[in-house]
Amino acid sequence: MSEVTIKVQGMSCGGCVGNVTRTLTSLAGVSKAEVSLEQASATVQYDPEQIDPAALRQAVEDAGFRAPQ
Numbered sequence: 001m002s003e004v005t006i007k008v009q010g011m012s013c014g015g016c017v018g019n020v021t022r023t024l025t026s027l028a029g030v031s032k033a034e035v036s037l038e039q040a041s042a043t044v045q046y047d048p049e050q051i052d053p054a055a056l057r058q059a060v061e062d063a064g065f066r067a068p069q
């Protein structure tokens, strides 16, 4: 299991945090996602054989937020 913290911009409330959390945890290979509104970030535990940070960022972007590198 690996862990990465990605930037997540565009969140404005707890609903956004819930959206991003659900988006990330629904991905195959993701076991845990801790999303912080204050830090504009998400710390994700994932299986590197199933998914990588680029795919995590892409999923966040697809959900309507921005996840710059």
Ligand SMILES: [Cu+2]
Residues within 6 Å of the ligand: 011, 012, 013, 014, 015, 016, 017
């Ligand atoms: Cu919101």
